[in-house]
Amino acid sequence: MHDILTHGDCLDVLRNMPGNSVDSIVTDPPYGIKFMGKTWDYDVPSQAIWEECLRVLKPGGHLLSFAGSRTQHRMAARIEDAGFEIRDMIVFLYETNNAAHALIESLSPDQLKLLDAAFGHDGMLGWVYGSGFPKSHHALKPALEPITLARKPCKGTIASNIDVYGTGVLNIGECRIPLAEGESPYDYPNGPGGSDPNHMWRGRNKGDGDIARQGNPDGRWPANLIHDGSAAVLAWFRDNPQQVE
Numbered sequence: 001m002h003d004i005l006t007h008g009d010c011l012d013v014l015r016n017m018p019g020n021s022v023d024s025i026v027t028d029p030p031y032g033i034k035f036m037g038k039t040w041d042y043d044v045p046s047q048a049i050w051e052e053c054l055r056v057l058k059p060g061g062h063l064l065s066f067a068g069s070r071t072q073h074r075m076a077a078r079i080e081d082a083g084f085e086i087r088d089m090i091v092f093l094y095e096t097n098n099a100a101h102a103l104i105e106s107l108s109p110d111q112l113k114l115l116d117a118a119f120g121h122d123g124m125l126g127w128v129y130g131s132g133f134p135k136s137h138h139a140l141k142p143a144l145e146p147i148t149l150a151r152k153p154c155k156g157t158i159a160s161n162i163d164v165y166g167t168g169v170l171n172i173g174e175c176r177i178p179l180a181e182g183e184s185p186y187d188y189p190n191g192p193g194g195s196d197p198n199h200m201w202r203g204r205n206k207g208d209g210d211i212a213r214q215g216n217p218d219g220r221w222p223a224n225l226i227h228d229g230s231a232a233v234l235a236w237f238r239d240n241p242q243q244v245e
Contacts, residue, residue: 010045014052022056023167024063031068032075044075050082060154060161060168064147066092072146084150091225092145095232149224176219 006013029049035041044067053063063084067075072089080086107115154161154168161168227233 011049011052014049014056017056019055020058020165022061023058024061025053025057026064028066029075031066032071033068044071044078047078047082050079050084054083054152057152058165058167059152060158060165061152062087062167062170063150063152064090065150067146067148069142069144069146072148076148076150079148079150083153085153086148087151088149088224090147090149092147093143093225093227093233093236094145095143095228095230172222173218175222177222178219179217 030041032044
């Protein structure tokens with residue numbers, strides 16, 4: 001396994017790559033929020049870029065694209081218009097108060113000069129002390145980033161696609177959240193739906209009340225929400241003492 005870093009315009013680089021050759025794409029492209037007034041962030045990536053991403057991906061290959069909360073809809077629409085299947089959206093929660101400041105403090109004097117030259121002194125200070133991305137005085141403080149999860153359509157059935165290309169599905173089973181010793185797979189002592197005997201998961205409508213009450217011993221199903229593990233974000237989950245410690 002070798003890591004290859006290629007410098008260049010993404011559209012030019014993609015056009016020089018063979019089709020159906022990439023297993024997955026994980027990208028954090030421009031958000032189209034005019035970051036510090038820079039022209040490279042005037043818009044989200046064009047449909048032409050996403051079409052090249054689609055071309056180089058193997059059938060069934062997945063795309064994960066970070067986006068800004070104000071422009072995620074434009075990002076997802078162009079990804080879909082390029083031919084991708086939108087599978088879901090993952091929400092990434094993060095704490096911004098100290099991240100920018102810690103980054104600045106870690107830079108060398110030469111790196112600081114380059115940063116100052118790139119963004120301008122006022123722009124850099126606005127980013128550091130403004131708790132993350134620059135924003136107007138009339139905007140909310142950013143604390144999450146949406147991630148569009150999309151897939152290139154499979155060829156034939158999913159099973160046959162996996163046999164040929166090795167792509168097409170997400171191994172969700174391996175992403176289950178392990179249960180602590182003695183922990184219930186559900187937040188409710190009586191399973192999903194609490195004590196409501198008529199709830200669809202209580203067995204009256206599904207015919208599987210025992211399974212609903214017991215849950216899965218392999219752990220909880222992963223949600224479409226992730227976080228950075230910071231104390232500030234963990235404090236939001238106060239109902240789980242293990243997460244706040």
